[in-house]
Amino acid sequence: MTLPQPVMLYDTARAPNPRRVRIFLAEKGVSLPTTEIDIMAGQHFDKAYRGKVGSHNVPALELDDGTFLTETVAICRYLEAIYPDNNLLGDGPLEQSLVEMWSRRIETHLMMPIAFVARHGIAGMQALEREQCPAWSEHNVPRVAAGLRWFEKCLGDKSFIAGDRFTLADITAFCTLDFMRLIRTPIPEENLRTHAWRARCKARGTIVS
Amino acid sequence: MTLPQPVMLYDTARAPNPRRVRIFLAEKGVSLPTTEIDIMAGQHFDKAYRGKVGSHNVPALELDDGTFLTETVAICRYLEAIYPDNNLLGDGPLEQSLVEMWSRRIETHLMMPIAFVARHGIAGMQALEREQCPAWSEHNVPRVAAGLRWFEKCLGDKSFIAGDRFTLADITAFCTLDFMRLIRTPIPEENLRTHAWRARCKARGTIVS
Incomplete structure (x- = not known):
């Protein structure tokens, strides 16, 4: 085919x-x-x-x-x-579903709150949203903080967020956390697992801007 | 395996x-x-x-x-x-990506605005959201209307939303549109393609409640 x-x-x-x-x-x-x-x-x-x-x-x-x-x-x-080499979406049905699950969880718990804070709270981003809802931006500020705590907890003793190897779920998380620059929110220093995971991702040499 | x-x-x-x-x-x-x-x-x-x-x-x-x-x-x-029989997620890579694309589009354009109107605007749903943001509920009311117009347009001359057969994307859309009962928003009568598509889905006999 x-x-x-x-x-x-x-x-x-x-x-x-x-x-x-x-x-x-x-x-x-x-x-x-x-x-x-x-x-x-x-x-x-x-x-x-x-x-x-x-x-x-x-x-x-x-x-x-x-x-x-x-x-x-x-x-x-x-x-x-x-391009099937260097599998990123899971090898076999179970890992595929787990990678999708983790990627979607990160979209929900982190990417969306961060995007809402930015897109509805930063004047320059009105072009993207057309009509902004500042109350929704404020509503999501504590959700970003909660999402960061959740991610730190979910990493646990794993090397990567979906398990022992780098997958799309890590790409989702890496791009999401970097996007916090826009809302001037750093990863808290005490989130040691998140910082170590981020260093492991960067060390791959594929984290292009 | x-x-x-x-x-x-x-x-x-x-x-x-x-x-x-x-x-x-x-x-x-x-x-x-x-x-x-x-x-x-x-x-x-x-x-x-x-x-x-x-x-x-x-x-x-x-x-x-x-x-x-x-x-x-x-x-x-x-x-x-x-359970691979009666394929619903796409047969082969291209259809799989198209089904995922359509299902995600429906999540974004319809499911999320409807859920936001309900979860942040109906007092009884506070249990789900914990803290509600009524301004965000109001903000999404016109987005639901826009989503319904978008769906009607996307159906075009297709039998189902991802093409000529029933897939997960139709399941996503059917459950999403039925969920509008909660926000007391009917599918507009003039959305003839949407009503005909809905009848085609129901005729399958698998649209359980």
Whole structure:
């Protein structure tokens, strides 16, 4: 079976989801042709982009049969099928479900609260949200702190968040925690496991910006 | 390879995510031993539940090797591996990524706005959210309306939302739209494609409550 091949990645700097795909590709040792979309200028809302891609989301992956894939994990799942070496989504059904479970937990407990604080609380991010809800930004500040405590606890004695090896769930967590720069929230110094895990991730040499 | 087998499904009535798993199993023709968790009484926050499952989330799937899976789609992905007949997550990498893409889009454009309106706007749902943010409930009311228009448009001439056959993405959408009963929002009469799609889903005889 020949699968449609990726021909173009629509990407944008500084946002955590496109970065998840960049790190995923770096782990695979794969480089794709890339088109940069300026989301702060609202380029992803342009009719040209939406008409072609079928959604305003970035990242998007164009295939040589004309298909466009959006949604970060759906894109990574397709890339894993095309470039199966250096497995990142789980080897076999049980690990696959555990990686998905951990990645989704991190999206819920950390990525979403951080995004809500930023997107509804930082004036410059109105371009992304169109209408902001400052009360929701404030509501999520303690949830970010709770999410950081939760992540530290979940690491336990594991080397990586889904178990003993690096997976998409670590990519999700790494990009999420780095995104806290935007809301000027550091990882608390006492979260020793989180800092050690972060150093293990960085040591791989694939954590591109 | 023998995979760990499901031994118990932790379930709860009326919430959309556990229902997604129930419909998924009905499509597979599979019935599992079930334990009902009373989320309105906060039973999922009890130490007994969290200590066992590793999270407060419902649904949860217990396997015979002692693993607990949470996160609805991760559970469905494991069930698809155990019961591969009547494929619902996509046959081959491209369809798998498209089903995931559509199911996630529906989660973002419809499930989340509806859940936010309900969980932050209905007094009786404070048990789930602990602290509510009424401004966020109000903020999401127009997003629900926009999501309904978006879904009607996305259906286009397709029989089902990810293409020409029923998949997890339809299960996600069906449970999401039914959940609007809670916020007393009907599907607009003029959304003819949505109503016809809903009738096609119901005609399968697997849309359990």
